[in-house]
Amino acid sequence: MSRFSAWVNKRLPVDETIREHMTEYFAPRNFNILYYAGSLLLLMIVLQLISGFFLMAHYVPTSQDAFASVQGIMYDTKWGWLIRYMHVDGVSLIFILLYTHMFRGLLYGSHRAPRELVWVIGYVIYLLMMAEAFVGYVLPFGNLSYWAGEVITSIMHALPVVGPSLTTLTRGGPGIGSATLQRFLALHVVLFFLIILAAIALHIVALHRVGSNNPDGIDIKKHKGPDGKPLDGVPFHPYYTVKDLFGVGVWLTIFVSVIFYAPTMHGVFMERTTFLAANPMVSLPDVTPPWYLSPYYAMLRAVPNKYYGIAIMITSVLLPLLLPWLDRNPVRSSRYRPVYRIMLIVAGISFIILAWIGQEPPLPKYFLIERVATALYLGFYLLLPFVSMIEPTRPVPERVTG
Amino acid sequence: MSTYRYLCFLLVSMLIPGIAWGAENTVHWMTPHYTFNRTTVIAGARYFADHCMACHSVSSLRYEYLRADLGMTKKEVEEDIMLPNGAAWKGQIVSPMPPDMAAKWLGKPPPNLSHMDRYLGSKFIYTYLLSFYWDPARPSGWNNYVFPMVAMPNILAPWGGTVGPKGQVIFPGRLSPAEYHKNVADVVAFLRYASDPSYFTRMAIGPYVIGIMVLFTILAYFLKAAYWIDLKKKRK
Amino acid sequence: MTIVTDSEHGHKNITRRRFLAAATSAVGAVVAGMVAVPLVDSLEPTAAAEAASSTTVDLTPIEPGMQVTVPWQKKPVIIINRTPEMLATLKETMQKGILKDPLCKVPQQPPYCTNMYRSRVPEWYVGIRICNHLCCIPHYRPKKGSVAPWWLGGFHCPCHGSMYDLSARVIQGSPAPHNMAVPEYELSTEKMSATITHMYPKAHLC
Numbered sequence: 001m002s003r004f005s006a007w008v009n010k011r012l013p014v015d016e017t018i019r020e021h022m023t024e025y026f027a028p029r030n031f032n033i034l035y036y037a038g039s040l041l042l043l044m045i046v047l048q049l050i051s052g053f054f055l056m057a058h059y060v061p062t063s064q065d066a067f068a069s070v071q072g073i074m075y076d077t078k079w080g081w082l083i084r085y086m087h088v089d090g091v092s093l094i095f096i097l098l099y100t101h102m103f104r105g106l107l108y109g110s111h112r113a114p115r116e117l118v119w120v121i122g123y124v125i126y127l128l129m130m131a132e133a134f135v136g137y138v139l140p141f142g143n144l145s146y147w148a149g150e151v152i153t154s155i156m157h158a159l160p161v162v163g164p165s166l167t168t169l170t171r172g173g174p175g176i177g178s179a180t181l182q183r184f185l186a187l188h189v190v191l192f193f194l195i196i197l198a199a200i201a202l203h204i205v206a207l208h209r210v211g212s213n214n215p216d217g218i219d220i221k222k223h224k225g226p227d228g229k230p231l232d233g234v235p236f237h238p239y240y241t242v243k244d245l246f247g248v249g250v251w252l253t254i255f256v257s258v259i260f261y262a263p264t265m266h267g268v269f270m271e272r273t274t275f276l277a278a279n280p281m282v283s284l285p286d287v288t289p290p291w292y293l294s295p296y297y298a299m300l301r302a303v304p305n306k307y308y309g310i311a312i313m314i315t316s317v318l319l320p321l322l323l324p325w326l327d328r329n330p331v332r333s334s335r336y337r338p339v340y341r342i343m344l345i346v347a348g349i350s351f352i353i354l355a356w357i358g359q360e361p362p363l364p365k366y367f368l369i370e371r372v373a374t375a376l377y378l379g380f381y382l383l384l385p386f387v388s389m390i391e392p393t394r395p396v397p398e399r400v401t402g
Numbered sequence: 403m404s405t406y407r408y409l410c411f412l413l414v415s416m417l418i419p420g421i422a423w424g425a426e427n428t429v430h431w432m433t434p435h436y437t438f439n440r441t442t443v444i445a446g447a448r449y450f451a452d453h454c455m456a457c458h459s460v461s462s463l464r465y466e467y468l469r470a471d472l473g474m475t476k477k478e479v480e481e482d483i484m485l486p487n488g489a490a491w492k493g494q495i496v497s498p499m500p501p502d503m504a505a506k507w508l509g510k511p512p513p514n515l516s517h518m519d520r521y522l523g524s525k526f527i528y529t530y531l532l533s534f535y536w537d538p539a540r541p542s543g544w545n546n547y548v549f550p551m552v553a554m555p556n557i558l559a560p561w562g563g564t565v566g567p568k569g570q571v572i573f574p575g576r577l578s579p580a581e582y583h584k585n586v587a588d589v590v591a592f593l594r595y596a597s598d599p600s601y602f603t604r605m606a607i608g609p610y611v612i613g614i615m616v617l618f619t620i621l622a623y624f625l626k627a628a629y630w631i632d633l634k635k636k637r638k
Numbered sequence: 639m640t641i642v643t644d645s646e647h648g649h650k651n652i653t654r655r656r657f658l659a660a661a662t663s664a665v666g667a668v669v670a671g672m673v674a675v676p677l678v679d680s681l682e683p684t685a686a687a688e689a690a691s692s693t694t695v696d697l698t699p700i701e702p703g704m705q706v707t708v709p710w711q712k713k714p715v716i717i718i719n720r721t722p723e724m725l726a727t728l729k730e731t732m733q734k735g736i737l738k739d740p741l742c743k744v745p746q747q748p749p750y751c752t753n754m755y756r757s758r759v760p761e762w763y764v765g766i767r768i769c770n771h772l773c774c775i776p777h778y779r780p781k782k783g784s785v786a787p788w789w790l791g792g793f794h795c796p797c798h799g800s801m802y803d804l805s806a807r808v809i810q811g812s813p814a815p816h817n818m819a820v821p822e823y824e825l826s827t828e829k830m831s832a833t834i835t836h837m838y839p840k841a842h843l844c
Contacts, residue, residue: 029633050673054680071516074600075462076685079676081600234633242626245662249619252669256615260608264520275517275597464685492689614672618665625658628651 018237021208026233027240028214030400034104036247037097039240043248044094045200049193051086056189059139061181066141067277085263091133092269093255095292098126106323106344109332110213116324118210121203123321125196130293132192135184137290138176144271146278147287149176149184155300158310175280216400217333223399232400268359286361294358295351299377301362302370312374319381326381329388331396339391340384347380429548434528436587438594440472440602446592447472449585451483453557454515457504459497460596462516466492471595471602509541509553519590519597528590531558532583535567561585697762697830705778707767710834713843714775715821716767717832720760724780724804727790728754731803738808739817745840746770747820756805756817758825764832765806766821766843769795771814773844776802793818819843 009015058077060069073080102122105111111119138149153176157167172179211221220230234240264270268291273284289297296313303309327340334341350373357370436442447468450460465484468474474483476491484491485498501511519527530548534556537545542555545567556564562582563575575582595601683691693710695717700706705718718724732740732754742752747765750758757763769776774797779785785794785801792809793802801809806818819841825832837843 050677054677057681058684071462072684072686075467076464076687078679078682078684080680080684081603082676083680238629239633242622242629246619246622246626249615249622253612253615253619256608256611260604260611263604272521272523275520464689466685490689490692492685492692494689611672614665614668618662618669621658621662621665625655625662628655628658631651 021204022237022241023235025208025236026220026230027212027236028220028230028232028400029234029239030214030216030232030402031212031240031243032215032402034100034107036244036251037101037104039244040247040251041094041097041101042200043251044090044097045196048087048090048094051083051090052189054083055087056185059185061139061185062178063141063176063181063278064178066139066181070140070142081263082259085259089255089258089263089265089269091136092265092290092292093251093258094129095133098129099292102126102320103344103348105213107334107341108213108215109217109327109334111324112217112327112332113324114210115207115213118203118206119324120321121199121206125199125203127317128192128196128199132188132196133290133292135188135192138184139181139188140274141181141278142274143276143279143282143284144273146176146280147273147284148289149180151287155310155313158307176278213332214400215333215402216335216397217331218396218398218400220400288359288361291355291359294356295354295377296358298354298358298370299374301358302367302374312378316374316378319378323381323384326384327388328385329391329393331393333396336394336396337391338394339387343380343383343387347377350374350377350380429529429533431525432529432532433525434587434590435583436591438591438601442588442591443595444468444472444474445585446588446590446595447474448482449589450592451485454589455485455495455497457497457499457508457512459495459514460516460593461494461496461514463495463596463599464492465489465495467599471599512554515593515596517597519593521597524590524594527593528586531586531589532562534559535565535569536572537567558582558586692833692835694831694833697825697827697832702761703780705780710766710821711837714767715834716763716765716778718763718778718804720755720763720804724791725755725760727782728803728805730790731807731809736809737803738810738812738815740807742807742817744816744842745838746817746842748822748838751820754805756807756820758823759827762825762827762832763805764820764823764825764834766819767793768818768844769793769797769800769814770808770816770818770842770844771795771798771800771812774798776800776818780804816842 005015055073058069058073058080060066070084073084077083105119105122134148134152138145149171153167153170156170157163159166168174170180170183171177172183211219214220214232220232223231225231258265258269262269264272271288271290288294296317299316300309300313303312329337329340331337334344353369353373354377357366357373360366450458465479468479468483469476480491483495489496497512499512505511522530526548530546533547533549534544535547536543539545540551542553544552544555546552556562559573559575561575561577562579563571564573566572577585691711693708693715695706695708697717697719700717700719702719702721703724705716707714707716709715731737739746740754742754742756745752747756755763756765767775767778774795776793776795779789779794780791781789782791783789784791791804793800793806795801795812795814798813800812800814802812802814802818803809806820808814808817820838821834821841822836822838823832823834
C-alpha cells in the first residue's frame with residue numbers, strides 16, 4: 001500500500017494536497033454556526049449536479065414537449081418527483097446558504113484585506129448562481145418560465161447600444177421558444193455550471209492562500225507556538241471535517257423534511273404558476289421573481305422610470321463587489337464596530353423587506369416602503385466609506401474569544 | 403394577497419374589464435372540510451369519473467396509479483373509473499370528448515385538470531364549484547360568482563340545486579347541502595391528489611427518511627464531540 | 639494552543655472515536671444508498687414508455703391462411719391465422735422427427751404457449767419474427783414445397799438459411815439454436831384482438 005501511494009504521490013500530489021488543504025490547514029478554533037454554510041454549499045452543489053443529471057435524462061428541450069416532459073418526470077418516471085423536488089428545493093436552500101455565507105462574511109469582515117479576492121470571486125459565484133437559477137427556471141416551460149424569460153430578456157433590451165441584439169441573441173428568435181430552451185439548457189448544464197465549479201475551486205484556493213478569518217476578525221497567524229502552528233488554529237481535518245459532518249446531518253434533515261412535507265413551500269420554493277403550461281396568450285396574474293431574486297426586482301420597481309430603475313437594479317447587484325474597498329476602518333469584525341453592525345443589520349433587514357415586497361403585486365400601497373427599503377439598502381454602500389473612517393470602535397482582543 | 407392574485411388572473415384570462423360584482427359581493431372563500439386521505443380521494447375519483455370525466459381529462463394520471471397510490475383494486479378501477487371507450491390500464495386518464503368538438507360546443511375546450519389544484523388551490527376550486535347561479539343572459543344559462551362568464555355549465559345542479567343571482571333557491575337539489583358539500587369536497591380531494599400524486603408515497607416513507615437522517619446527525623454529533631474534547635481540555 | 643494528542647487521553651477515547659467514526663460511516667453509507675437506489679431506478683423505462691410498449695392488433699382483417707406483421711417495441715411481430723391444413727403440418731413435422739425441440743422444452747415461449755401450436759389459441763400464432771440465429775427477419779413461406787421439395791410451410795431465413803415450421807420451431811440442420819421467441823400476449827377470439835404486452839423474460843431472442 002505504501003509503495004503504491006509512494007508511486008502515486010511521485011506523480012500526483014495527493015498527500016501534499018491533503019496536507020495543505022486539510023490536515024495542516026489551520027482554521028481558527030472559534031467558528032460559530034454561520035460557518036457551516038460554506039461546506040454545506042459545496043455539498044448542495046454536488047447534489048444539484050447529481051439530481052440535474054437524472055433530470056436531464058428525461059427532459060426534452062423543445063417548446064412543444066418541455067412542459068410535458070417535466071410533468072412526465074413528476075408522474076411517470078420512477079422517483080422522478082423526488083429528483084425534481086431535490087433539484088428545485090435545492091435551489092432555494094442554496095440561496096439561503098449563499099445569503100447566510102455572504103452576510104457572515106460582512107459581519108466579521110471576511111471580505112477585507114487580505115481576502116478581497118476571496119470576496120470578489122465568491123460574489124462572482126453568487127452572480128453566476130443567479131444566472132444559473134434564472135436559465136434553469138425557464139427550462140420547465142411553465143407559464144412562469146415563459147413570462148420570466150420574457151421579462152428578463154426584455155430587461156436586457158434596455159441596455160444601451162447592445163440591448164436589442166443581445167436580446168435576440170439570448171432568445172434565438174423573436175420570442176421564447178425551442179431555440180431559447182436549447183441554448184438555456186446548454187448554458188445551464190455546460191457553460192454557467194462549469195464556470196461556477198471553476199470559480200468555487202479558485203474561491204477555496206484563494207481562501208487557503210491567506211487563511212480563514214474568524215468572528216473576531218483578527219489574524220491567528222500573529223501568535224504561533226514553538227512548532228510554528230497558530231495557537232488559535234486547529235487542523236481542518238479532523239476537527240472541522242467532523243464538525244461539518246454534523247452540520248451536514250442537520251442540514252440534510254431539514255432538506256428531506258422540505259422535500260417530503262413541503263416541497264413547494266406553499267408556493268415560495270415552487271410558484272403555483274409553474275404548474276400551468278407556457279402560454280404566450282395568457283400573461284401571469286402577477287409577474288414576481290423567485291424569492292432569492294426579488295429584492296433586486298423590488299428595487300427596479302421602486303423607481304418610476306424604466307432606465308433609472310434598471311440602472312438602480314444593476315448598481316445594487318454590482319455594488320457589493322466594491323465592498324472590500326468601500327470599508328476603510330482598520331477593524332474587521334462588527335463585534336468591535338457597533339455603528340457598522342447597526343448599519344449592516346439595517347441593510348440586511350431592508351434586503352429581506354425588499355425580498356418580501358418583490359413577491360407582492362405592484363400595488364401603490366407598497367411604493368413608500370419599497371423606496372425607503374431601497375434607500376436604506378443602497379445607503380449602506382454609500383455611507384460606508386465615510387462612516388467607516390469616523391466610527392468609534394471597541395478594543396480588539398489579541399487572541400480569539402469564545 | 404392570494405385573493406388578489408386570483409382576481410387578477412380572472413380579469414386577465416377572461417379579458418373582461420371591470421365587473422360590478424367585485425365591488426358589491428366580496429367573494430367569501432370557503433375551505434373544503436375534508437380529511438385528505440385515500441378514502442376521500444377514492445370517493446372523489448369515483449365522483450369525478452361519474453360527473454366530470456365526460457369533459458375533463460386528468461391526463462398526467464394513469465389508471466394504474468389509482469391502484470398503486472390509492473390502493474384501489476384493478477377491478478374497481480376498471481368498473482368504476484375507466485370509461486368504456488377502450489381506455490388502456492396503463493393509459494392516461496383522458497376524457498372521451500374530442501377537444502375541437504368541446505371548443506365548438508362550449509366556447510372553449512374544458513381544461514385539463516391535472517395540475518389545477520396546485521395552480522388555483524383547493525379553496526378556489528371548492529368555492530368555484532359551489533358558486534354557480536342561474537343567469538338566463540348566459541348561453542349556458544349559468545354564471546359563477548368567483549369565475550364570471552365561465553363557459554362551464556353547473557352540471558351538478560340536479561344534486562346541489564339551482565340558485566339565482568341573489569342566492570335564492572330556485573330548485574332544491576336532490577341531496578342535502580351537507581351531503582352535496584361532502585361530494586364536492588371529495589372531488590377537490592381527488593384533484594389535490596391528481597396534482598400532487600407523490601403525496602401518499604412521501605407521507606409513507608418520509609418518517610423513515612427523516613429518522614435515518616436524525617440518527618446520522620446524532621452519531622455525527624457524538625463523533626464531533628469526541629474530537630473537540632481535545633480543545634475543551636486545553637481550556638481548563 | 640497545542641492540541642492534546644490521542645495518547646494523552648488514553649485508549650478509551652481512541653476506541654470511542656473509532657466506534658463513532660465506523661457507526662457514522664455505516665449510517666452515511668445507508669443514506670448514500672438511499673439516495674442512489676431511487677436515482678438509478680429513475681432510469682428504468684417510465685410509465686409512459688411502458689404504456690406505449692404494448693401493442694393491440696385487430697384480428698378481424700386477417701383471413702384464414704393470412705398473416706400480418708406489426709411493429710412492437712421496435713421488433714416485428716407476426717400474427718398468423720392458421721388453417722386446419724396448416725395446423726396439420728405441425729404434427730407432420732413432429733412425426734418426421736426433423737425438429738430440434740419439437741416439445742418446446744426450451745422456454746422460448748410463455749408457459750401458456752408451451753404446446754405444439756406455441757400459442758394460446760391453436761389457430762392464432764403470435765410470435766416475434768426474428769431468427770434465433772443472428773437476428774435477421776425470416777421470410778414467411780407457407781406454401782408446401784416452396785423452399786425444398788419436402789417443405790411443409792414455415793419460415794426461412796435469408797441470411798444463413800435457418801428453417802422453421804409454421805409454429806416457428808427450428809428444423810434440424812439450421813444454424814439457429816432454438817425456436818423463435820414468443821412474447822407475452824393476450825388474445826381474445828370474442829373481441830378479435832390480440833395485445834402484445836411484454837417480452838417473455840426467459841426467451842432468447844437472438
